[in-house]
Amino acid sequence: MRVDIYRRPEAEGRFSYLAVPEGKAIPQEATNIDWADEARGVEMDETQEHWDDLGIPEPGRQIQKKGYAITSVREQPRG
Template sequence: MRVDIYRRPEAEGRFSYLAVPEGKPIPQEATNVDWSQERRGVEMDEGQGEWAELGIPEPGRQLREKGYAITSVEEQPRD
C-alpha cells in the first residue's frame, strides 16, 4: 500500500508518525495537531505486524478501522 507519512515532534526528542493512504487528507480527528509532511507515496506492507521505523503497531488493522495508522505512545522513535 502506498501511504503519505506525516511527523510531529514529541517530548524528549521523540516523534510521532501518521500514515494515511496516498493522496487522502489527514482525518479530521487528527487535524488539530501540527503534522508536517515527511514523505509522499511510500510503499509500505500493511500486512506487517508493525512498521518499526515509525513506531506504528498493527498498521493494517489501524488503516482498516480508522483510515490512518499512528505511532503508539510507547513506541515513539527518536530522530
C-alpha cells in the same frame, strides 16, 4: 500500500508518525495537531505486524478501522 507519512515532534527528541493512504487527507480527528510532511507515496506493507521505523503497531488494522495509522505513545522513535 502506498501511504503519505506525516511527523510531529514529541518530548525528549522523540517523534510521532501518522500514515494515511496516498492522496487521502488527514482525517478530521487528527487535524487538530500540527503534522509536517515527512514523505509522500511510500510503499509500505500493511500486512506487517509492525512498522518499526515509525513505531506503528498493526498498521493494516489501524488503517482499516480508522483510515490512518499512528505511532503508539509507548513506541515514539527518536529523530
